[in-house]
Amino acid sequence: MSKEITGAEIVLKSLAEQGVEVVFGYPGGAVLPIYDTLFKQNSIKHILVRQEGGAIHAAEGYARSTGKTGVVLVTSGPGATNVVTGLTDAMMDSVPIVCITGQVPQHLIGSDAFQECDTTGITRPCTKHNYLVKDVNKLSSVFHEAFTIAQNGRPGPVLIDIPKDVQFASGTYEEKSKIIIPSHRLFEPSPDFEKNKIEEAVELISKAKKPIFYIGGGCINSGPKASKLVREFINIVGSPVTMTLMGLGVVGSSDKNSLGMLGMHGMYEANMAMHECDVMINIGARFDDRVTGRLDAFSPNSKKIHIDIDESNINKTINVDVPIIGDVKQVVEKMIGVWQDKKYKIDTESLKLWWDKINKWKEVDCLNYNNEGKQIKPQYAVQRLYELTKNTKTFITTEVGQHQMWAAQFYKFEEPNRWLTSGGLGTMGYGFPAAIGAQVGHPDALVVDIAGDASILMNIQEMSTAVQYRLPVKIFILNNEYMGMVRQWQELLHGGRYSESYTDSLPDFVKLADSYKAVGLRAKTTDELDDVITQMIETKNTVIADIWVTKEENCFPMIQSGSAHNEMMLSKDQKQDKKSAEKGKILV
Amino acid sequence: MNKSVYDSPDQVSEIKRHILTVLVDNEPGVLARVIGMFSGRGYNIDSLNVAEVSNDENISRITIVTHGTSEVVSQIEKQLLRIVPVHSVTNLDQEGSSVEAEVALVYIYISDTNKKKVYQLCDLYRARKIENENNTTIFEIAGASERVNRFIKEINEITKVEIVRSGPVAISSIQKNEEE
Numbered sequence: 001m002s003k004e005i006t007g008a009e010i011v012l013k014s015l016a017e018q019g020v021e022v023v024f025g026y027p028g029g030a031v032l033p034i035y036d037t038l039f040k041q042n043s044i045k046h047i048l049v050r051q052e053g054g055a056i057h058a059a060e061g062y063a064r065s066t067g068k069t070g071v072v073l074v075t076s077g078p079g080a081t082n083v084v085t086g087l088t089d090a091m092m093d094s095v096p097i098v099c100i101t102g103q104v105p106q107h108l109i110g111s112d113a114f115q116e117c118d119t120t121g122i123t124r125p126c127t128k129h130n131y132l133v134k135d136v137n138k139l140s141s142v143f144h145e146a147f148t149i150a151q152n153g154r155p156g157p158v159l160i161d162i163p164k165d166v167q168f169a170s171g172t173y174e175e176k177s178k179i180i181i182p183s184h185r186l187f188e189p190s191p192d193f194e195k196n197k198i199e200e201a202v203e204l205i206s207k208a209k210k211p212i213f214y215i216g217g218g219c220i221n222s223g224p225k226a227s228k229l230v231r232e233f234i235n236i237v238g239s240p241v242t243m244t245l246m247g248l249g250v251v252g253s254s255d256k257n258s259l260g261m262l263g264m265h266g267m268y269e270a271n272m273a274m275h276e277c278d279v280m281i282n283i284g285a286r287f288d289d290r291v292t293g294r295l296d297a298f299s300p301n302s303k304k305i306h307i308d309i310d311e312s313n314i315n316k317t318i319n320v321d322v323p324i325i326g327d328v329k330q331v332v333e334k335m336i337g338v339w340q341d342k343k344y345k346i347d348t349e350s351l352k353l354w355w356d357k358i359n360k361w362k363e364v365d366c367l368n369y370n371n372e373g374k375q376i377k378p379q380y381a382v383q384r385l386y387e388l389t390k391n392t393k394t395f396i397t398t399e400v401g402q403h404q405m406w407a408a409q410f411y412k413f414e415e416p417n418r419w420l421t422s423g424g425l426g427t428m429g430y431g432f433p434a435a436i437g438a439q440v441g442h443p444d445a446l447v448v449d450i451a452g453d454a455s456i457l458m459n460i461q462e463m464s465t466a467v468q469y470r471l472p473v474k475i476f477i478l479n480n481e482y483m484g485m486v487r488q489w490q491e492l493l494h495g496g497r498y499s500e501s502y503t504d505s506l507p508d509f510v511k512l513a514d515s516y517k518a519v520g521l522r523a524k525t526t527d528e529l530d531d532v533i534t535q536m537i538e539t540k541n542t543v544i545a546d547i548w549v550t551k552e553e554n555c556f557p558m559i560q561s562g563s564a565h566n567e568m569m570l571s572k573d574q575k576q577d578k579k580s581a582e583k584g585k586i587l588v
Numbered sequence: 589m590n591k592s593v594y595d596s597p598d599q600v601s602e603i604k605r606h607i608l609t610v611l612v613d614n615e616p617g618v619l620a621r622v623i624g625m626f627s628g629r630g631y632n633i634d635s636l637n638v639a640e641v642s643n644d645e646n647i648s649r650i651t652i653v654t655h656g657t658s659e660v661v662s663q664i665e666k667q668l669l670r671i672v673p674v675h676s677v678t679n680l681d682q683e684g685s686s687v688e689a690e691v692a693l694v695y696i697y698i699s700d701t702n703k704k705k706v707y708q709l710c711d712l713y714r715a716r717k718i719e720n721e722n723n724t725t726i727f728e729i730a731g732a733s734e735r736v737n738r739f740i741k742e743i744n745e746i747t748k749v750e751i752v753r754s755g756p757v758a759i760s761s762i763q764k765n766e767e768e
Contacts, residue, residue, distance in 0.1 A: 125624055184675045311669065315662065
């Protein structure tokens with residue numbers, strides 16, 4: 001019989017054995033025993049946030065930038081409900097998170113006790129799996145299973161709810177190696193079935209005349225090797241490639257095959273190529289509605305290959321011809337193998353014609369904007385930020401809205417895991433705490449949150465966290481005093497009635513930074529911009545850079561809801577036809 | 589196809605009834621996970637039945653009757669498989685052949701005038717009278733859902749009744765080897 005330790009000690013021991021270095025959290029009554037144990041050890045660092053919502057986004061930023069699992073520790077009741085947004089965000093964007101919540105002692109469960117809530121009930125639909133641990137002896141096996149589930153297959157958040165009496169109770173610890181997880185609880189690809197499919201897919205690619213690779217966040221989740229293999233395969237084929245918001249960085253922006261991002265605010269050439277291709281190779285993307293536009297007009301004449309680790313993504317919105325269930329790096333490695341074994345060669349003449357066509361589309365210069373005058377255009381601000389940070393190891397996070405799309409369009413990513421944004425859920429307030437998490441994971445890197453003036457206020461309290469831990473995170477606010485994307489939709493779809501999208505009484509962001517003992521900078525004109533950015537980068541402290549940008553700039557190009565890939569709006573003057581505009585209005 | 593707002597309007601696949609049988613770990617919350625997936629994603633549950641089927645392995649079998657196009661039902665199956673404690677999902681309609689049955693208990697309000705008719709009908713449907721301490725007339729009928737439906741319809745025409753039904757359970761009738 002091995003030595004008995006308390007539940008709280010088992011929690012810390014499990015985390016240590018899982019290689020956890022940092023926990024993001026906020027204490028409270030129902031987790032005091034765990035915090036007490038945390039106090040007595042030195043191996044795991046705790047980052048105290050200012051609201052639990054900040055903890056989970058920080059854990060997401062940490063996880064996405066390092067490839068490790070993010071860990072969150074919060075109390076019962078409001079502690080648990082405050083992480084629900086982050087859990088949903090991590091679920092949508094497939095981020096591995098283990099979230100530990102305290103719970104009232106078991107004899108009080110169901111009595112509407114102080115700070116009690118049905119945590120497992122509330123979080124069931126927004127976690128991959130969750131547990132209410134009632135037996136201290138099961139605690140270590142639950143932790144080891146939770147970490148495996150969070151990382152296995154399509155990653156996601158797992159929550160462990162631990163009643164306070166279980167934290168105090170004594171029990172035995174079981175090591176990771178002793179835990180056997182039944183196979184049905186994990187994802188396992190079926191190798192035989194996929195082998196035929198892989199051969200079928202590669203043959204299809206070899207016969208393509210107008211191929212396009214459509215790359216998603218699954219390639220990033222599969223690890224850096226996956227990105228390398230994807231680049232290699234695309235190079236062998238010589239095909240154009242476009243990436244989703246979540247897939248930016250898998251193929252470098254400067255890669256000759258890259259057409260940049262696709263979708264609602266994607267590149268004209270990328271969307272046109274998707275529309276006209278004859279073979280589409282979807283690797284780790286899920287035909288999200290921001291990407292597809294109108295479904296019945298989505299890439300009408302192509303054969304579609306779909307590689308995804310989550311079978312439920314196959315034929316969910318778009319029917320595909322060759323589905324392959326598996327991990328990107330394994331599947332693509334096999335695809336390269338098949339291509340080489342069979343000595344496939346693509347029809348170079350057709351491919352050249354295809355590239356000629358794409359290059360014509362490129363000439364449209366869809367990101368072109370009017371950059372006259374002294375006022376800073378938001379696009380220009382991001383371009384300058386890119387130019388002045390491109391030689392530094394830089395992580396970019398964003399909030400949600402226009403600034404997020406401009407960041408995606410104008411910041412050029414050359415590597416995976418450098419771009420952290422809330423894609424699926426679209427959570428305003430994600431970027432700043434995510435930047436804190438990324439900075440914790442990469443203390444020496446430059447981490448910039450490209451933010452909007454509205455989004456940043458959603459988690460501004462984390463300034464205190466950033467300053468406390470001397471995290472030199474940079475907040476780069478594209479300040480137009482509007483909820484820009486809301487305003488843009490109101491302009492395009494609701495007759496310019498800017499209902500509640502103007503933010504009156506914004507704080508003075510420079511003084512705000514000052515009050516947190518951080519550094520506040522401001523650029524009002526193009527002349528000041530470069531100096532402010534340079535100063536921001538050189539400051540070894542948390543910085544808020546308040547960039548005053550033109551107020552009514554719109555984010556183009558744009559596929560309005562209800563339109564197809566070949567119906568892009570390139571500017572304000574180009575109106576959507578009335579019928580699809582009316583239809584699109586009800587969509588999100 | 590999912591009921592996305594972006595859905596293409598020309599979906600013509602026929603809506604059909606399907607029986608899904610789901611083997612799950614018998615752990616707390618597993619039923620909530622399964623039915624939560626249905627309500628959260630807007631799928632239908634026509635009936636649901638759950639019971640432990642093996643004592644040693646702690647496995648329960650959930651039988652769900654649903655309806656939808658083949659695309660929707662295929663999504664349901666895949667979404668069910670994502671749930672961690674789910675072992676397997678079988679669509680019995682795609683298995684080819686299966687046997688289904690349900691049980692109904694019927695409390696029959698009986699009088700001298702309808703007594704004969706009631707007993708005749710129960711005989712015809714092989715509904716079994718259940719003895720109970722209050723000596724009320726409660727009948728049990730088991731079998732395919734349509735048979736139970738017909739019985740209930742006919743008994744309703746004779747007298748007032750109260751009914752409880754288990755909802756169907758079903759099992760594949762394909763010949764299997766013992767090793768499997």
